[in-house]
Amino acid sequence: MAGIAKLRSASGALVVMAAFIVCGATAYTPEDNYLLSCGSSVDTPVGARLFLADGSNPGAVTLTSPESAAVKASPGTVSGFRDAELYRTARVFAAPSSYAFAIRRQGRHFLRLHFFPFENGDSYDLAAAARAFKVSTQDAVLLDSGLPSPNASSWPVVVEFLLDVARDTLVVTFVPLGADGGVAFVNAVEVFSVPDDLLTKAGAFPLQTVHRVNVGGPAVAPDDDPLWREWAIDWPSLLHSTVTDAVTREVRYNGPLNRLPGQATVTDAPDAVYTTARELVLTNGSTMDGMKQMVWNFDVDAQSAYLIRFHFCDIVGKAPGQLRMNAYVDDSPAIQDLDLAADGGGALAFPCYKDFVLPTASVASGKLAVWVGPWENEIVMPAAILNGIEIMKMHQSAGSVVVVEPASRAARSRLAVIAGSVCGAFAFVSIAVALAIVLRKKKKGRTTEEQPKPTQAQLSMPWMPLLGRISIPGPSSFTTASNTPAAASPVAAAGAAIPSPVSAAGAAIPSYRFPFAVLQEATRNFDDSLVVGQGGFGKVYAAELPDGTKVAVKRASPESRQGAREFRTEIELLSGLRHRHLVSLVGYCDEREEMILLYEFMEHGSLRSRLYGRGGAPARVLSWTQRLEACAGAARGLLYLHTAIAKPVIHRDVKSSNILLDGELTAKVADFGLSRGGPELDETHVSTVVKGSFGYVDPEYCRTRKLTAKSDVYSLGVVLLEALCARPVVDPRMPKPMANLVEWGLHWQGRGELEKIVDRRIAATVRPAALRKYGETAARCLTERGADRPAMEDVVWSLQFVMRLQEGDGLDFSDVNSLKMVTELRPPTPAHHQRSGVDCETGSVEDGDGVPDDDYTDASSMRGTFWQMVNVGRK
Template identity: 65%
Template sequence: MAMVIKRQEVVGVLEIISVLCVSVAAAYTPVDNYLISCGSSVDTPVGRRLFVADDSGTVTLTSPESAAVKASPSAVSGLADADAAMYQSARVFTAPSSYAFRIRDPGRHFVRLHFFPFVYRDFDLATASFKVSTQDAVLIDSFALAPAARINASSAAAACEEFLLDVARDTLVVTFVPLAGRLAFVNAVEVVSVPRNLIGAGRAKTLSSSGQQLAPAVLPLQTVHRVNVGGSAVAADNDTFWREWTTDQQFLVGSASTQEVAYSGKLNYLAGGATPADAPEMVYATARELVMSESNWVDTSKQISWQFDLDEQQPSSYLVRLHFCDIVGKAPHLLRIDVYVDSYTAMLGFDLSNAGNGALAFPYYSDFILDSKDPAGRLTVSVGSSSTMKMNMSGSPGPILNGVEIMRIHSVAGSVVVIEPMAGEKKKNLAVVLGSVGGAFAFVSIAAAVVIVFRKKEEKETPTPTTSQPSTPWMPLLGRISFRSAVPSPVGSGSARFTVDTNTPGGASPSMAAASVVPSYRFPFAALLDATRNFDDGLVVGVGGFGKVYAAVLQDGTKVAVKRASPESRQGAREFRTEIDLLSGLRHRHLVSLIGYCDEQEEMILLYEYMEHGSLRSRLYGGGAATAPLSWAQRLEACVGAARGLLYLHTATGKPVIHRDVKTSNILLDNDLTAKVADFGLSKAGPDIDETHVSTAVRGSFGYVDPEYVRTRKLTTKSDVYSFGVVLLEALCARPVVDPRLPKPMVNLVDWGLHWQGRDELAMIVDRRIAEAVRPAALRKYGETVARCLADRGADRPAMEDVVWSLQFVMRLQEVDGLDVSDVSSLNMVHELTPSSHARQRSAVESEAGREGDDDERGSVTDGEYTDAWQMVNVRGR
C-alpha cells in the first residue's frame, strides 16, 4: 500500500496534494456563479476568480440610497493580498436595498457575504447595524460589530458569513436593511450553485433527547466551522466549491498525545462514500492520530477532543459532518473508532473498512444532527479507541479524524424583508408586457371587488367596543399568514416593491417549536370548552382587564394559555383584532406566540403558548418556594430578553410596531425563564420612514406611560423605551411603580429611583434579597441605562438597540472581575434628570386621564374610549 508519512515529512506531501486539489477544484463549473465586488467600479481578481463590479449589469442592484466607498491602502494593509483586493471596496446602504440574482439552476446554492469595516469620509462602517434576508429566510437578524471593534475599527477583522440555501425561485433577492437609523454595508457577495446531493436527505443521524427530527436537506444552513484536521489550511481556490478550511490546532483540548499524518497514495473513491466534491483530497489525505502504546491502546479513556465555540445568542440545532479516511491502517478491520459529539455517543466501534468493503484509504463522511445547543455553550467532538475491541493487537493504528464541518440549521426569528426590482423592468417583448398588464389588471379588479364586499360585510357586523361581538368572517390565521403583503416602499422609490413575508421556512426560533406544532387558526368553541373543563375557575392562572386566563391542554397534548374576554371588559373587538393581526405576522424568541383564536357565539378568546413561570412582576414579588423571587442574574437575563423582543418589534418590518403597554406584568417567563413580551392589544404601527411620530390617543398603564407622549400625544418607539426604563427600575428594586401607602417622596418609583441615581447611591434602594450579588460596576452601568431611558425628552433616550447593548455590557460587568464602566464611553446623563421634572410629568399623566382627545381613526371620542382609566390606574394590567 502507499506510504503513510508522519510529522516532519507531512509538509512536502501536502504541497503535492495541494496541486491535485487545484486540478479537482478547477474541474467543476457551476451553472450559477455570481462573484460581485460591491462598490467597485472595476472587476477585481481574487486568487483564480474574478469578482465583477456590482454596477456591471451582472446582477440587479436596487438601491435608491447607496454609496460606493473605498478603503485606504493602510486600512487593508494587514490583510492577505487576495483578501485586500476583495475588501478594499464596499457598498453602503442608508435605506433598505437589495441585489437580485437570476437563478438558472434551482437547488442548493452557497451564498457568501463578505464584510470588512473601514472609514471612508463620513461613513464609519464599524458603526453599521443591519439585517439581511432573502425572500425565504432571515440570514442575519442583527449584524453589528463587537463593542471593542466599534471603538477601534482597526481591530476588526474581515469576516465571511456563509449560507447554504435551497433556492426554488428563478430570482434570488438578498436584501440589506439598516437598523435603528444606522447604515448597512457589504464588500462582496457570492452566489454559487452546487449539486443538490451535497447535503443528502435522510443520511444524517439525529442525536436528540427529545426525538425531534429535522430535515437539513431543505433547511437553510449557516457555516460555523470547517476544519481540515491534521492538515494545513485549504484556501478557496483549492476547494471544489470555493470553501475555506482552517487548521485544527486552535480547537484541540486535553493532554492526549497526537500526531499529524499524511498519505501520498491514491485515494479509493467508491460508491456510497464521499466524492472529491464533498471535501478536497487534502482533507482526506491528512489526519490527526492518537498516539498509542502497548500500555494504553486499549484504554478507552484516551481520546482526542476538539472544542468549538458556537457564539450563540439563542439555542440552535446543528448539522455536524465528520470526515474519515483510513490512511493509517496496514490491513482492513484494524482501525475501530468510538465517536462522541457532546454528551452523545455518535458511533461505537466504527470500522471504516466495513463501509468500504474492505478497502483502505476510502473517503467517507457521517452526518449528525444535534437537536439543540445551549446558547452559552460549546460543541465538543471526540474520537477514541473502540470499547468493542477485546484483545491487544500490537501495531494497530490509533483513532483518527480527517475533517469537521459544523453548520447551524438556520432558524433566525423574524419576518423577511424583500426589496425587489420592478416586475416588468427587464421585459423586452411587448406582447409579454401587455399580457402581464392585462393579467394584473384583471387580478386587481377581482381583488378590489372581493375587498369591497368583505369590507361592507365587516362594517355591518363589527360592533362598537360597548356591544357584544358576533362571529366574524375572518379567515383562519393559517391561511392568512401564507400570503405576502405588500406595502409602499419605505424609501419612496418607484423602482422597488417593499414586502414583508411571514411564511418563512425556519422563521420561528427553536424555542417556538412547541408552539408551532399547532398552527395559528380559528379554534371551535367546543374544543376550548373541553380543554378548559367548561372554563373551570380552578384553571385560572391570571386575571386582567380583558378577562381571565386559563391553563388548558389541547387534544394533542399541547399546553396553552387561553385568554377569554369577560362581558364587563372595557377592552373589546379592536384590541382583540389588533392582537390577532399583529401576532399572526410576527415570530420571535422573545415574543409570546399566538396559537389561535375563537370568535364563535359572541366569544373573543385568544390562545397563546403557555408560559410556565408567569409574569416577571409575579416573580419579582413572589414568596414561598413555589414562586421564589428571581436572582439578580435571572432578572438581568429577563430584562435583556424583553429588550430584544421590543427591538424586534421596532425594527423587523418597514414600520416599527410600538407596544404602548410595556410593564412587568406583560413580560412573561417560560419554563427556562426566557422572557417574552406579551399583550399586544394596545400596539400601534409607528411612523413611516419620513415621519417622526404618530399622533394618537393616549393608552397605557399608569406609572409606565411616557409623560412626553401624554403631553403631546406624539407616539414614537421612544415611548416604549421610557416604559422599559420603568421596568428596569422595578426589576432592580422589586417594589410597585406607584405605591400610595409609602411616604410622599417614595410614592413614585421613577422619582425615587432617579433621586438616588442622581446621587450615585442607587444601591440604597436595591432589593435587599439581591443586594449582595450586585457588583458596583454593573449597578453603575445599569443605573446609567435606566436614567437614559427615563430622559424627559424622547430625543434624549437611546434606541432599543442601544438599550440591548448596554444591558449586555451590564451582564459582562457582572460576570467578569476587573471590568468597569470606564472601559467604554460613559452614557451617564443622570444630572439632567431631576426628580422635580418627573413629578411634573406625573401630574400631567394624572390630569390627562380626565381629558378628551383625538382617537386613531375618528375625530373625537369620549374619555373612556381613549384613556381607559382602569388600565391607567391598575398596575397589574390586563
C-alpha cells in the first residue's frame, strides 16, 4: 500500500509538473510589472498574483502626494465581490498627486486602475469623488470627469488603458475636481509591459478598453489570460429579437488550435476565446436570407473614435471555403467577403483577428451596433461565426495634462533650470559679441572692394567626372557624347542628344556615360537581391564599380510612368550643379535603349525609411537632433537650387523618400526628374502641368498651375511634420480627422498643443522652445497662399535657430526676427549674377547676352553668400 501511495504521489507530481510546463509555454513575463494595492500596509494576494503595498517598492515606484491618506472599507462593505481583498483599502488624494513608475523597456504598456467608492468611517465622500476627478499621464488625459461607469457607486470598476510609453518614467497623476473638500482616490494600480505589436493600428494614441467579450463562450477571468485581461460573456449585448429574426447558437471546440506564424498569438487572445464561438444557424433546413445577421449593441461615448478587433477561428467548417462572412460596425463595412480558410492557407481552426477603425461613433443614443452575417443573400450552413470582440476608445484629445513629478526628479529639474539659465546667459553674451565682430569685419571688407572675392572653391576647376579617374580592364574604357551615335540613345530619340560637359576653358571633358556591360557586372545582371528602393522611374540597385566605388544604380522600368524627358532633365541638372546637400550624379547609360542613372551611394537610405521602416522592417529611430539636421540639410540643398543662379530650379517632388542620408546621416536631396526651371526675373511664376507626389503637392499650384519656388517650400513643410510625427502624410486607415497629416498637424499647432502628436520615441527629448519655433516654421511653410510662405533662405535660418534652441544655448524663442536677420547678413549679389539664368530645356547656362557664365558651370558654384548666411549661427 505504501508503494502504491508513493507511486500515486509521484504520478501526481508529474501531472503537476506537466501542467506547469504547458502553462509556462504560454505564459508571458513582462519586463515591467508593477502591481500596487493602494492604501494597504501589507501585500495582497489576488488570484495567482501578488499586489504589493504602495510604499513597499521605493526604488521603482514613487508616491508623490503632499496630502494623501490610506483608508479602509467598513466591515462587510466589499464582501461578495471577486478579488474583494483588493478593494478593502484605497489611497485618497486631497491635492494633485502621482505615482511614478520606473520603465525598463519603453513601448506598449497596460495601465489598469481599480476603483470602488466604499463607505468608511473617515470624512471622505468617495461616492462623490467617483464623479469628479481627473487622471493623466505626461502625454494624455485618461479620465477627465470621474469614472466612466454609471453604477460606479455599487460595484468595482476597472479602467484599462494601452499606452505607448516613450520615457524612462511613467507618471500617473490624480487630480481632485470637486468643490472644497473634494478628493480623488484609487484602490489598485497595474502597470506592465506588453508586446509592442499587440495593437498597432491606433498609432501612438492611448487606447481605453470599453468592451472585451468572449462571444459564445463563458467569462474569462484574469488568471486565465496571459495578459490578465477579463473577457465578459456576450449574452447581455446580443439582440435576441430583431427584424432579422436571426437564430444563433453557442459552439465549443475540443480539438487543437492551428496557430500560424504571423496570425494571432496567445497574447492576442487566449485559447478560451478561440475554442468557443457564436454561430448563425438555419432553421428547418431552409436556406438563409442574407439579411439575417447576428447583431450586438454596445454602450459607447458618441463623437469618439474606436478601434474594433474581431476575433475569428473556424471551428464549425468541415472543409476550406465553406465559411465566408461580412461584418459591419454601425453603417460602415468593416470586413467584406472574409474567407477564413483562405487567410490560413486552407487550414481550419486557426485563430486570427481583423482590426477596424471607426473614425467617429456618431449615434446619438450612445450605442454601437456590430453586425456579422453571410456574404451572399442565399447561403447554406455554416453561415457565420464570431469568437470574440474588443472595442477600444482612441483618446485623441481630452484637455490639458497635469503632471506631478516625483520630488527628487522635480529638484533635479529646478537645478537644471538654474544651471541652464546661468550658462544660457553667458552663451548669449558670447554669441552677441562674436556676431558684432563678424558684422564689423563684413562692413570693413565691403569698403575696400566692390564685391566679395571669390572663394578658393569658386576658383577651382569644374567638377570632373569620375569616369576619367577609374580604370576598367578591356578596350576603350568610355566614350564621349560627341563620338557616340545619337541614334543609340533613347534621349536622342526624344529629340536631342545630351550635351557633353564643358570645362571653364570651353573644352569638352569626358562624358559621364558608362557602358551597359559594366553596369551589368556591377549589379550581377540587375539581381533583385541588390534592390534598395523603387520609385516611379524604376528600381534602384546597390552596386560596386571595378575600382571599388559604391554607387546606386537607378534603372528605368518599361512600365515606368517617367521617361526620356525626366532622364535627360536629371543628367543635365546634376551635371551642372554640385552641393553638399544634393545627391551627386556619377554617370548614366543609354545603350540598348536603356535609361540608367548612377549616383553616389547613400548608406542610410531615405528619411522616410528611417522614420517608419522599410519593407515592414522597424525603423532604426532617428533622434530629434538628427531629424532636425536632416530637415535643415534638405532645406540648404533646396536653397542652393533656388538661389545658385538667377533663374531658380524648382524641384517639384520634395518628399521624405527623396531626402537621402549618407553614412554620416547628412541629408541630400535626390530625384530631379520632375525639376523645372523657375520664373525669369520679370516673372512671378511659370505655368505648367501639375506634377508631384500626392500629399506633398502645393494646393495653390494644383488649383492655378502656377509654379513658383514657394511650391517647394510647401512640400518641405509637409516633410517637417512627417519628421516630427514619424507617420505617413496620408493614411486612409486612420480616423478621418487624422488621415491627412497636414490638417492634423495644423490643427494641433493652431491649438498650441503640437506636443500631442510628436513621435513618442523622441517626445521626451524635444525642448518646448525648439518645438514652438519648429511648429511655427512648418505652419508658415504650409500657408494656403504661396505669397504668405517664407522664402527658402528664411526656412534654412529658422531650422538653424530651432537647432540652437534645442541645444539650449541661452537663446529665447522671440530673440531673432529670422527673415530680417538673414536679409541683413547676406552680401549684395553682383550685377552680372543678377542677369544670368539657366535654361531647363537645354541645360545651358547663359547670361543676359547669351554668353556662357563660367561662374555657374563651376562645380562649386554656390557663392560665399550662401555659406555666410547658413553658417552665421555657428561662428
